[in-house]
Amino acid sequence: MKLKSRMIFLTLTMIFAPASLAFAGDAAINSGDTAWMIVSTALVMMMTPAGLALFYGGMSRYKNLLNTVAMTFMAYCIASVLWVFIGYTLAFGPDVGGFIGSLEHIGMHGITVKSVTGTIPTYVFALFQMTFAGITVALILGSIVDRMKFSAWLLFTALWVVIIYCPIAHWVWGGGWLAKIGALDFAGGNVVHINAGVAGLVLSLMLGKRIGYGKETMFPSSIALTGLGAALLWFGWFGFNAGSQLAADGLAGSAFLTTNTSAAMGGIAWMFTEWYVTKKPTLLGIASGVVAGLVSITPASGFVDLQGALIIGLVAGVLGFNSVSKLKHKLGYDDSLDAFGVHGLCGVWGALATGIFADPSVNPNGTGLLYGNPKQLGIQVISILATAGFTAIGTWAVVCITRMVVGGLRVERDDEIAGLDNSQHGERAFEILIS
Numbered sequence: 001m002k003l004k005s006r007m008i009f010l011t012l013t014m015i016f017a018p019a020s021l022a023f024a025g026d027a028a029i030n031s032g033d034t035a036w037m038i039v040s041t042a043l044v045m046m047m048t049p050a051g052l053a054l055f056y057g058g059m060s061r062y063k064n065l066l067n068t069v070a071m072t073f074m075a076y077c078i079a080s081v082l083w084v085f086i087g088y089t090l091a092f093g094p095d096v097g098g099f100i101g102s103l104e105h106i107g108m109h110g111i112t113v114k115s116v117t118g119t120i121p122t123y124v125f126a127l128f129q130m131t132f133a134g135i136t137v138a139l140i141l142g143s144i145v146d147r148m149k150f151s152a153w154l155l156f157t158a159l160w161v162v163i164i165y166c167p168i169a170h171w172v173w174g175g176g177w178l179a180k181i182g183a184l185d186f187a188g189g190n191v192v193h194i195n196a197g198v199a200g201l202v203l204s205l206m207l208g209k210r211i212g213y214g215k216e217t218m219f220p221s222s223i224a225l226t227g228l229g230a231a232l233l234w235f236g237w238f239g240f241n242a243g244s245q246l247a248a249d250g251l252a253g254s255a256f257l258t259t260n261t262s263a264a265m266g267g268i269a270w271m272f273t274e275w276y277v278t279k280k281p282t283l284l285g286i287a288s289g290v291v292a293g294l295v296s297i298t299p300a301s302g303f304v305d306l307q308g309a310l311i312i313g314l315v316a317g318v319l320g321f322n323s324v325s326k327l328k329h330k331l332g333y334d335d336s337l338d339a340f341g342v343h344g345l346c347g348v349w350g351a352l353a354t355g356i357f358a359d360p361s362v363n364p365n366g367t368g369l370l371y372g373n374p375k376q377l378g379i380q381v382i383s384i385l386a387t388a389g390f391t392a393i394g395t396w397a398v399v400c401i402t403r404m405v406v407g408g409l410r411v412e413r414d415d416e417i418a419g420l421d422n423s424q425h426g427e428r429a430f431e432i433l434i435s
Contacts, residue, residue, distance in 0.1 A: 030119035033247045037120045037128055040243025044131035047236035048076040048138050055229030055291070059284070059337045060145045062221040063419025065429040068145050071153050075138035078157045083130040084108055090166035091129065091174050098177035101170050118246050128243060129173075133165050136192045142339030143200030146210050146218075147416055150424045152406045159401060160199065164394045168195055168387055183383035184358060184366045184376065186255065187244035189299025189351040190387040197344020198388045199395040201335060206399050207409055209334035211416055221429065223283050230287035234263055237294045241301040254362055255301040259294065262301075262313035266293020269317025277325070285321065292320030292342050296350035300357060303366040308357035315353070316346050348384055355380035 053072040060068040079087070085107055093101030105111060108126070115122035137157050171178040172185045185191060212218070220226065241259040245252040270289025275281040296316035297309055304312070323341035328334075335341060355377035358368030367373040403409055410416075415423035422428055 028116045028119065029121060030247070033119045033249075034121060034124060036248035036252070037124050037243060037246060040239035041124065041128040041131055043236045043239025044128065044135065044243065045076075045236075047233055047240065048131070048135045049073050051229050051232030051236055052135060052138055053229065054225045055233060055287070056142055056145065056337055058222040058225030058227075058229060059142075059220045061218055061419070062430050063421055063428070064146050065221045065421065066427050067150065067420035067424050068141065070425060071141050071145075071148075071150065072138050074154060075141065075157050076134040078154065079134035079137055079161050080130060082158060082161050083133050084126070087133055087161060087166050088126045088129065090162065091133075091169040092126070093174075095170070095175045098180060099170070100167050100176075101174050120246060125246065128246075129169070132188060132192060132240075133161055133169070136165055136188075136196050137161050139192070139196035139339055139343055140200045140203060142337035142343075143204040143335045144207055145336045146420065147207055147336075147410055148203075149406065149409060149411050150420070152402055152409045155406055156203075156398060156402045156409075159398045160395065163398055164199065164391055165191075165195065168390065171386070172383075178383050178386065181382070182376070182379050184303055184354045184380065185299045185351065185383070186302035186354075187241045187298045189295075189347050189354065190383050193295050193298060193343040193347030194351065194384060194387045195391050197340045197342075197347055198391040200339035201333065201344060202392050202395040203399060204335050204340075205333060206396070210336065211413065213334045220284070223287075227283050227287050230290055234260075234290055234294065237263070237298075241298060245302060251302055251363060254305075258301050258304055258306065258309035259297055261306060261309040262297035262316065263290045263293040265310050265313025266290055266296070266317040266320070269293075269314045270321050271317075273318050273321045274325075277321075288320060288324065288338070288342060289317040292316040292346045295343055295346040296353065298347070299350045300354040303354055303358040303363045303368070305357075305359050305362050308353070308359065312350065312353045312357070315349060319349055320346055348388075351380050351384050352377065 049072060053069045056072060057065045057068045088108065089103055089105035090101045093104050096102050111122050113121065113123065117125040137160055169191050170176040172183060172191050173179070237259055238256055242252045242256040245255060267286050267290040270292060271281045271286050274285040293313035293316045296312050300308065300312060320342050323345045324338045328338070328341060354368065356369045358366035358371065358376060360367045360371055367376060369377045399409065411420060411423065
């Protein structure tokens with residue numbers, strides 16, 4: 001009887017062993033997680049040449065709309081090529097001194113269709129991270145529309161992605177020194193928003209103010225386009241934040257919920273603040289408030305609960321309105337589309353809020369001030385100062401190099417007055433009819 005039982009067991013083992021072994025071999029890649037990350041990557045990609053292009057394009061003047069869209073497109077194109085050649089390895093290659101990744105994966109060397117990061121193919125992870133590089137450098141554009149040479153923008157974009165974005169991405173997400181001290185940045189408060197906002201401020205100061213700034217009204221070309229762009233950004237941001245969990249699980253769902261809640265609260269807070277101050281609620285204000293709420297929740301989305309998201313969005317709406325309507329006019333800098341006011345300052349608020357509201361019951365990897373860990377707030381301050389300082393100095397250096405190579409950053413006076421659509425591209429967005 002025992003012999004018969006053993007024969008049956010051996011027979012079943014021979015039949016099912018190959019299938020079991022094959023399943024075990026594929027266990028590292030989770031098809032559900034992979035599918036979600038492919039969708040998230042597509043969502044984030046849409047944010048730059050669609051959402052941000054419309055958002056910024058609608059706010060620019062009619063004579064510069066196409067130039068704004070073209071510069072957004074090219075930021076994404078340049079970042080895409082540089083990322084697979086050198087960006088990925090600098091950001092996510094083996095750590096070198098806590099500052100940068102090694103060149104081990106230059107040109108995606110050593111990565112194949114069988115390479116795995118977490119539970120998803122490394123190719124998918126690399127592409128997802130590439131979309132972040134693309135939108136980060138494109139966000140800088142909001143500070144300098146209407147006055148920068150197209151050729152200068154192309155070189156600046158290439159240099160900035162490699163010299164500024166990649167090191168900071170490595171510090172936070174690639175195993176660098178900020179990750180080692182415990183800085184919390186779930187989806188890009190430091191890496192994306194503070195980084196882009198400070199860079200935009202530096203670039204705008206070095207370029208100088210637009211002709212007529214503060215003396216003439218500079219009407220947006222189409223607030224309707226800006227509203228549509230904000231809606232696309234909101235939609236894509238779900239991939240941005242929930243996708244940063246790199247898995248289709250409960251924490252991704254929580255990040256999805258907090259992202260939407262903060263965005264909605266930001267839109268409401270900005271609208272009522274503007275309504276109280278100016279007596280009129282504007283679509284531009286509502287759209288800007290939504291983006292402010294999205295920016296602020298980005299570093300916190302995977303660490304805070306619903307109540308934290310509501311507070312973060314509320315403060316973001318009020319802070320964003322005041323930075324745009326009061327601060328830049330008081331200080332006198334020309335941040336054309338308020339990239340620093342919305343992304344830089346609201347990014348700082350989001351990073352601080354993460355250190356305050358991070359709830360270990362949401363994510364055990366983060367505990368904030370309100371949950372008994374005041375040290376986390378201090379770490380967040382260090383991460384903010386380090387990011388802002390490195391970005392400011394590095395962007396200044398990149399601008400100086402660009403100026404030497406291109407022979408000047410700014411378009412000629414007559415070209416600026418006529419508009420960059422025509423002078424830089426020989427096109428125009430609108431037909432002007434004179435009756």
